Structures are given as structure tokens and as C-alpha cells.
Amino acid sequence: GQQLNQSPQSMFIQEGEDVSMNCTSSSIFNTWLWYKQDPGEGPVLLIALYKAGELTSNGRLTAQFGITRKDSFLNISASIPSDVGIYFCAGYHGSSNTGKLIFGQGTTLQVKP
């Protein structure tokens, strides 16, 4: 089925540490998107990836579209308290001809000052 497995489920880190989270699928995805969601708010787009192998940065955030098109990772360097939130990976399945975005289960990040 079209599922995204996101890990880890949660992280509790010290301010200043680097963070890494990833998303995997058993099937091919055409696009990978990474979003951050604060409680009670809508997801905010962090990084969009469109080609296999693509490596993109947005400030302290870096994400890569896996070569196999079945995975993606997001790194956050030198974490700060405002990085707290839930991070979701999402993507368009390779065989889909609709705009159905499939989401992972989310990674909850907590940062200790």
C-alpha cells in the first residue's frame, strides 16, 4: 500500500544538537515534502524535493530525495527552542494521477534549552 514510515516517532534533544529524521516507503514517490506543524496550526512547508538525489537546504535545514525514490531524510543543525514541533514527511506516490499527498506519522521534536 501507499504508506510512509517516519522515524523516529519522537526526539528529546539538547539545544545546539543536530537532529536527523527520515521517511521510507516500499514503493516509489515522485515528490517529497517536509512540513512542520505547531499545535492547533496547519502544516508549514519547510522543503520540497522533486528529483531523485536532490539535496536542498533552507537555513539550518537540509533534506534529500533518496536515489531509490523510496526514502528521504531531514536534518536540522544546531537546534534551537523554536524548532519544537511535529515534523511530517509527505509525498506523491509514483503511480498516482491525483493530488493525493500521503503523510508519514510525524516526528515530535522537543528541545531542552
Place this chain on the structure above:
Amino acid sequence: ETGVTQSPTHLIKTRGQQVTLRCSSQSGHNTVSWYQQALGQGPQFIFQYYREEENGRGNFPPRFSGLQFPNYSSELNVNALELDDSALYLCASSLVQKETQYFGPGTRLLVL
């Protein structure tokens, strides 16, 4: 440039009632998608509208229906509300069907 807006922000209904949620897409976007997000879960795709026609539907029953208007704004209607319909309903807009989606703040629906 105006982002995606949704109304109302919060809503309380009772089981069996009907509800209409509204969404205005980001300027220049002609595609609107709706998602349901239960507590502690990722968003689940309900359906997408492109140029006023439904373009794909997730695993939701027919009592979930929608509309898109000529100005690309959209409505989500849910009939015969059930307790499990309590969730955050998210609207997202994009330039076309499989482009990057930008989300609104959501409508929190509570069914009692």
C-alpha cells in the same frame, strides 16, 4: 500575496448534524485539497478539486462532499456527523494537481 485561509476556526456540532467548512486558496492557485487530521496522526486525504471538478478522492464515505467555486475557493460538507468526525480539517492549495501544497490553519471540529 494572501495565504490559504479557512473558516470557521472552531466548531462544535452534535451527532447527526451537518457542517460546512470553507477555504480560500492562495492567490494564483486553482487547486484545493482537503485533509482530515485526527489527534496524533498525520493528515489523511479526503479529496481534491481542480477547476471546479473533483480530481481524486481518499477513503472517505459519500457523506463527505465538496465544491469548488469559479474563484477557486472551496467548501467541505459533512452530513450525518459521527463522533469520529471530530478532527482538524485542513485545506491546502496548489498551482495545479501535483504541485507543492500549502496549508491553511485548519478548522477544529468537535462532534458531541
